[in-house]
């Protein structure tokens with residue numbers, strides 16, 4: 449595979465997957481972006497139809513898996529359930545011991561297809577509702593919303609969910625992808641590598657920031673409270689969740705798209721409340737940290753995505769799992785790249801001083 453999986457220019461705010469700009473990618477179906485990441489090229493129509501049909505046909509989970517999900521406690525973050533269940537389902541994969549590229553692709557498709565079902569089944573059980581079987585006729589985004597809600601989403605909501613998965617899908621050597629790659633570098637199996645990614649994504653300095661953003665917005669409650677809340681956090685030297693990035697020293701291009709999408713949802717629902725709280729937070733952070741202190745602390749991918757979930761009635765408990773549904777294609781693309789290298793990743797301890 450010749451094209452780089454990801455390119456980031458953190459000073460100019462440019463992001464590409466396989467040489468295609470994120471602003472173009474976000475207009476495609478998630479299945480096409482998943483194919484691009486994993487197989488290296490955008491699919492032609494027939495290839496996309498076949499890939500989607502394989503993905504949509506692998507969404508179901510078996511009875512034993514449902515029984516184990518039922519045993520999870522009801523009040524945990526869905527990431528805890530997801531991490532456990534992904535580890536559990538590897539034993540049912542007929543290709544678990546086939547590490548050929550074809551065997552790995554079949555495992556990849558099962559993982560990408562089943563992860564949204566696991567999250568939705570856990571969520572419905574935890575809320576005392578019967579789980580729903582996936583609907584093969586729906587896109588990745590629409591099917592996920594259908595499985596958690598029990599009714600088909602509006603076209604706008606389905607499109608926003610697809611775009612969320614695309615914007616979350618890949619980001620070079622972020623902490624969770626690095627974890628997955630390290631696991632793959634030992635030639636361990638794909639399920640193990642994805643479990644590594646899940647465990648690392650969960651932390652609040654990484655994918656876990658999304659649910660913290662939602663909690664913060666709820667705590668602030670109205671736009672007039674935002675400034676005082678943020679000033680207090682800054683005075684106490686606390687980090688503001690959903691802001692700052694190791695690589696971007698300007699506005700995260702995905703943050704910009706998420707902001708537009710959350711405004712679009714707010715306008716469509718005729719309710720600017722959550723959007724206005726978010727904008728008041730952003731204005732205060734930019735004024736206090738960027739303009740007054742010269743620190744490049746802008747909204748990252750986790751900030752306005754949290755606002756979107758408020759408009760789609762998605763609870764904080766699901767936020768990081770939704771990130772994982774998108775990111776799994778990126779983890780797998782990196783694992784495939786690592787499997788081809790057949791080289792163990794083993795940094796020296798002094799490199800930690802540079803982290």
Ligand SMILES: CC(=O)SCCNC(=O)CCNC(=O)[C@H](O)C(C)(C)COP(=O)(O)OP(=O)(O)OC[C@H]1O[C@@H](n2cnc3c(N)ncnc32)[C@H](O)[C@@H]1OP(=O)(O)O
Pocket residue numbers: 622652653654655657686687688689690691692693694695743745748749750
């Ligand atoms: C999908 C993702 O993983 S995107 C990131 C999601 N995480 C978050 O939103 C959590 C909040 N943000 C952060 O913790 C950080 O910005 C990180 C982890 C994303 C990046 O961290 P680093 O590159 O190591 O930056 P670091 O933490 O060293 O911060 C540099 C300076 O900016 C400040 N800073 C960084 N982020 C923030 C923030 N969100 N709020 C307030 N101050 C911040 C730090 O306090 C530090 O100030 P100092 O130099 O005066 O000590």
Ligand SMILES: O=C([O-])CC(=O)C(=O)O
Pocket residue numbers: 618619620621622623693694695748749
């Ligand atoms: O790249 C990183 O460090 C964090 C990350 O996963 C992202 O921004 O999507």
